Amino acid sequence: MKTVTFQETIRALEDYWAQQGCLIEQPYDVEMGAGTMHPGTFLRALGPEPWKLACVQPSRRPADSRYGDNPYRLFRHYQYQVVLKPSPDNAQELYLDSLRELGFDPRHHDIRFMEDDWDYPALGASGVGWQVWLDGLEVTQFTYFQIAGGQELSPVSLELTYGLERLCMAIQGVSHYQVLRWNDTLTYGEIMRQTEYEWGRYTFELADPGLLRQRFDENEREAHRLLDAEALLPAYDLTLKCSHAFNQLDARGMVSVTQRAGFVARVRTLAGRCAHVYLKQREAMGFPLLSA
Amino acid sequence: MATVLLEIGTEEMPAGYLPPALAQLAALASARLAVERITCDGIQTWATPRRLALLLTGVAERQAPETREVRGPAADEAFTEFGEPTAAALGFARGHGAQVSELRLIEADGVEYVAAIFRDEGRPTQALLPAVFTDLITGLTFPKTMRWGVRSIHFARPIRWIVAMMDEQVVPVTVGEVTASSATRGHRFLAPGAVEIPTAADYPRIMDENQVLLAPETRRAVITEQLETIAAQDNATVADDGALLDETVYRVEYPTAVRCTFDPEFLALPEEVLVQTLREEQKFFPLREITGRLLPAFIAVRNGDKAYLSAVRAGYEVVARAKLLDAQFFFEQDRQRALADRLADLREVVILERVGTLYDKAQRLQALAGWIADELGLPAHERAMAARAALLCKADLVTAMVIEHQDLQGMMGCVYARLSGEAEPVAVAIAEHYRPRQGDGPLPATLPGSIVALSDRLDTAAACFAVGLIPAGDEDPYSLHAAARGVARLLMGGNLRLPLSRLIAGALDGLDVEPAARDAAHAALAAFFQRRVADALVADGIPGILARAALAAAADSPADALARARVLLAHRAELAPLQRAALRAAALARGVEAAYDPSALTAPAEQVLAERMPALAPEAAARAARGEIEGLYALLADVTPQVERFLSANGGDDAARARARQGLAAQVAALYRLLADFAELDR
Structure with a gap:
């Protein structure tokens, strides 16, 4: 080769x-x-x-x-x-x-x-x-x-x-x-x-679990606020940030099996709302790529 | 007679889906052919990762003919007294496309009816096969199905081709926009491209010529022989529990085994870690010396032939090395700290906001396990083992190895406990406390292991119920059903004969709960656990009514309920007299205290029984308390004829005697209730 x-x-x-x-x-x-x-x-x-x-x-x-x-x-x-x-x-x-x-x-x-x-x-x-x-x-x-x-x-x-x-x-x-x-x-x-x-x-060694939890909470709150205003793409970025903060906590072993369900459900709720708003927007545009 | 072939060509199917799919395919085909009245001599099925195949031999060219009667009105309603057809007869004939003159008389249940007789000569098999094949393909079920592209059907993996033939003829079938032909495909890489099948009977030969070992049993034999030959060269055995071989059979169409090695330095890793890494993650077969030690070698099975095998082996070895390095990284990182030192880290792991941290749980488990040991009357050193193991049992959850490999939880705790100088029973109890892993999985073998396992599940359920997290319907995000099933199985296991209500109280004692909430949680937990005990009894093969009858007599003790249920099952055929006696006694005693005046009894049958009761009742209660349920049953079976004579004796109209009879009946009913609630047997 x-x-x-x-x-x-x-x-x-x-x-x-x-x-x-x-x-x-x-x-x-x-x-x-x-x-x-x-x-x-x-x-x-x-x-x-x-x-x-x-x-x-x-x-x-x-x-x-x-x-x-x-x-x-x-x-x-x-x-x-x-x-x-x-x-x-x-x-x-x-x-x-x-x-x-x-x-x-x-x-x-x-x-x-x-x-x-x-x-x-x-x-x-x-x-x-x-x-x-x-x-x-x-x-x-x-x-x-x-x-x-x-x-x-x-x-x-x-x-x-x-x-x-x-x-x-x-x-x-x-x-x-x-x-x-x-x-x-x-x-x-x-x-x-x-x-x-x-x-x-x-x-x-260095990541601060308290800070990561706080960031998760803040980004989640902000994402919901943006979704309420149908500002999809900024909200989606914040959803990604929540997901990453969760991964960081998880890697430090700071999330128990039972607690994981709660974090995952919170990110899933955001992702579900993003999907919903995206589809609504595309439909309003008449799904433009169908004719591309 | 014809030969008929159906081959469903797919993208690689999950190995575990294929054995059940094969059984289904044969059963569905056989049932459908019977319905269609198509006879055949033989049904063969085969599966490989890329195909499910059905070959029918000696298939009749036509459906078997059939004569069918359709019953019409009764003869005396169909014809007038002069033999003229009535409107009913004319309507019936017209409705079935027959002439009145074609109607026949038949007799059923002593009545004469008119009937239309139809003779169906049968259609050609060829004409029926398209619908049969379509239904077979869409009728197969899998643990999970999928959709692909813009296709309208579901299957385990995308269907990419279909071969459907009756001898040389293609059977026109289209499923999910894939149309059948006579072109199959051989081994994906050894025989790429389409291959024509001249006639259905050639199929096994064509597969063979195109590097597909079609029959699973052939592949199993080939793989086994290759594994054994290689292992024999090392004077070793293959370290497989059978599951990997089962899986490998359905992962390859043309198996070639090859011996690979890894650096002996990795043998310093715990054996469980080596086996998990090589076998569970990489599907390699580890090799074990006769002495039981693992060798720094394994066997891999390629889906292919011997060409370029040494390069492929080098690839396997590089992957194995990387995976083992990973395991070594975790192990070295983990063993730098004693297991008990990890307890502090558990403070950071929140189970649920309202349930607290794993550290809180470890503390509760230590207290609960110690308390259960006291309830069982264990000596101090055994109590100490159980409590220590309970404290440490979750500490491995914050080790790197378990964070990476959840399957090793408990096992790594055991390894690290040993390395940290913990006593052997503590290490073993940590390993065992996740048992039973599934419903009927093995229970802990040691008493400390059982105690920790029980404490863990009781605490999980109690902590959630105490804050109102109670499963409703199928929603059970915290796996509390599994926890309760575990409690039921552990308590039925034999060495933990403890009352459920007391255990619930013990678990709630460790939690900070308001008194009002505590009572509600206690009641909800008791009901929740009892349902799981009933489920566990049924899962143990006890019929539902016997399970309920036994549970009603021993609601608070799963072990006692199980013992009663087993005795009821063993004597099921002989229960009728006991049930009759128990129910009649209960009916007679209704609402009356068991105290009575024996001197008021006058009939001999009454007196005989009354004299026997003072000795019998305590003996029955003692046998029940000791768990000698077979002995309890023997006692009841022995006294039942006397009870029947007592109940059948004429009561007379003396009021004092009637009250005494009721009192004796109440004592008798209580006796039967020690074994079962016989009223449940009628529900």
Whole structure:
């Protein structure tokens, strides 16, 4: 296999999905735990309008912080997010072709579709699909999105979320993210290791649970106020911030099993209201992308 | 005779869905063919991750013919006395498209009727198959279904092709906008592309030629043989409880096992962690030496052949290393602190705003477990073990390993307790206190483990009920049904024979509750637990009426209710005389005190029984108190003929004697109530 750098991997995916007719978007600039929360996924999956999107989305997962030491786990990793609405009949072939484009001949590997009924209670969202395993390594989440913001989705969107570091490590045949070649001169570790170390310290040692709870409460209150005024997108950003604050508390072990239900329900209420307002707005506009 | 094939080609199905789907497919097909009067010699079904297949052999070309009678009016209403058809006969014939001359006379229940006789010669099977196949596909049920694209149907995963054939002919079927053809697909990577099936009977051969081991039992045999061959080279055994093999059978179409290794330094991790990481997360089969120790090696099963296998193995090993490094990271981080030192961290974990923190709960559990140990009369050192384990049982929830792997809760507490120098019974009780994990899962094996398990669930339910968080209907966000089921099972388990009401009071004592709220919570908890005890009895195979009869006699003690229910079940065929005697005695005694004057009794049957009661009643009560329910039953069965004679003796009209009879009957009724409320058996 030819050696492909991290940035070339991203470019290869951009080229491939652009050829499949996807809009190449840019990362959303609010911290989030998964590309699903990018408004181009969560909101666009709602309603009847067709949509095809591909973009990089950084994902922040406090619980995955390892001070930069673990080969695969990162506080912040890069996802490659693809949304195809409605999901095409050749969904798996399209995906496998994208791997071939990156240089993976399935005959040389063990590619497995391991069922994973994806459920994101905080977004009132769920999907059915798989984790795709490449020689035992989870490289992609492959999901037929069924429900978002409590709304049953029709048509159904296909959501592909590639774990870019893992995929690229497999391409380069390296076993630690730090030695991934980002371009011809720099490694991933040289650029990101300090980020990982500092966020690991913050997550496990320095984050102030009291402050995080307070931020959660404030952002929640503000989001409800904005939703009352149907200011959807600002409210959605604040919903994302609530979700992230919850993840930070959770990573510190500051949320009990029973208390979790309460936090999750609060974020879900916000996400449900966002979905409702979004659909109302699109309907008032006459679902413009239906005729695009 | 024809061969008929249905193959539902899907995207990869969840492994656990396939065995039940296979059973359903065979049952649905068999039932439907019977309804359609289509005979066949054999029904075979197969499943792989990408297909569910049904092959029918020796299928009749046509439906079996059938003669059907439709009964009309009675003969004497259908014809006049002159033999002319009446309006009723004419109307019936017209309604069934028959001539009056075609009507026949039949007899039913001694009455003559007219009847229309229909002869159905049967339609060609080919014409019926489209509807049969459509209904089979849409009739399968799964734990969860999904929708895809703009399709209108639900299935476990998207249907991508359908093969439907009767010999060489394609059966026209369209389900979810997928139209059947004679083209199947082989192994996704080893035999890509469409493959034509010349005739239905060729299907197994075509699969074989396209690298699909169609039959699950074939794959099981191949995988088992490969695993055993590799394990034998290490003089080892495969560390699987059977579940991973069951799963792997339905994850591959062409299995190839390969031995992989990991760095022996990871063997310093607790075995549970290694097994959880390799087997539960990665689906690798760990290897165990004859001595029981794990080897630094595992077996992976590829869905593919031997080509490039060493590169694939290298990939598996890199993943295993990363996962084990992760586990090691957690373990090293966790073991730097003693388990008891984590208690302070529990202050930060709020269970629910009004229920307090995990630290509060740990303190309550320590007190409650100690109190239960006292109630059981345990010696001081055993009491201390139970109380210590109760205090520490939730401390692992704030360890990194458990935050990451919820499944290891309890188990890690046990490991860390040992490393922290806690006594072995304490460590074991921490591991056991989540049992029973499911309804019929194993109970804790040790008494401290049982006490902590009971304390935990009592406290969970009591703390929620005390602040008004009471499950209504199916809504049970705090899993209180499961907690109560656990209490029921633990109390039925044998070594905790304690009154439920006392345990509820003990649990409420640990909480800060207003007196008025406390009484309401007590009553609600008692009713809530008793319903779960009834459920648990039924789940144990006790018929509902026996469960209710036993519970009514021992409402406060699940163990005693279970013992009674089992005795009632064992003697179910012989209960009628006891029930008759108990109900008649209760009816006679209605509203009367059990005290009476024996000298007023005159009939021998009355006197015999009255003389026996002073010895019998205390003996029955003692057997009931000791839990000797079989002995109690024997006593009741023995006295029942005497009771029947007493009840049947003529009461006469002497008022003093009648009152004495009522008093004796009240004593007798109380005796039967020690075993069961026999009135429940009639409800």
